Amino acid sequence: MPVNGINHINIEVSAEQLPKVRAFYEEILGLKPGFRAKSKRDGAWLYAGNTPVIHLSVTEEWMNNADKIHCNHVAFACSEVKAFKDHLDKHNIQYAFEQRSLADCEMTQFFLHDPVGIKIELNFAGETLT
Known part of the structure; x- marks a missing residue:
C-alpha cells in the first residue's frame, strides 16, 4: 500500500483572486488548463502534462484572515534552469x-510566491546556473 507521489494540490481562493492566481x-x-470534474464551486484544474497538479477552488467562506491561505508551499520538479530563470x-x-x-x-532551487502568497519551490535536479 505505498504512496506513489502527489496527485494534486488544492488551493482555495476568492472569486476575485481566481483570474490572477490562474494566470500565474x-x-x-x-x-x-484542462478537464475539471463537475463541481458546485467555480475553479480550474491546471495540468503538468497529463496530470492535473493544481486544483483551484473558489470559496467565500473564510473563517478568518488566517484561513485565507491553506497551503505552505508547493514544490515542482523542473528542467532547463537557465530558460526558467530568464522567464522569471x-x-x-x-x-x-x-x-x-x-x-x-x-540541484538548483528557486523560491517565489504566487499572487495569494503561497511559496513555490522549483527544483532543478542535476542542473546549475554556473
Whole structure:
C-alpha cells in the first residue's frame, strides 16, 4: 500500500483572486488548463502534462484572515534552469535561489510566491546556473 507521489494540490481562493492566481500558474509556471470534474464551486484544474497538479477552488467562506491561505508551499520538479530563470526575469517575478550539493546530485532551487502568497519551490535536479 505505498504512496506513489502527489496527485494534486488544492488551493482555495476568492472569486476575485481566481483570474490572477490562474494566470500565474499558467503564464509563469507553464501549467495548462484542462478537464475539471463537475463541481458546485467555480475553479480550474491546471495540468503538468497529463496530470492535473493544481486544483483551484473558489470559496467565500473564510473563517478568518488566517484561513485565507491553506497551503505552505508547493514544490515542482523542473528542467532547463537557465530558460526558467530568464522567464522569471522577463515577467519581473521576485525570487531567491540556491545551488545545493546533495549526496547524489547538484540541484538548483528557486523560491517565489504566487499572487495569494503561497511559496513555490522549483527544483532543478542535476542542473546549475554556473
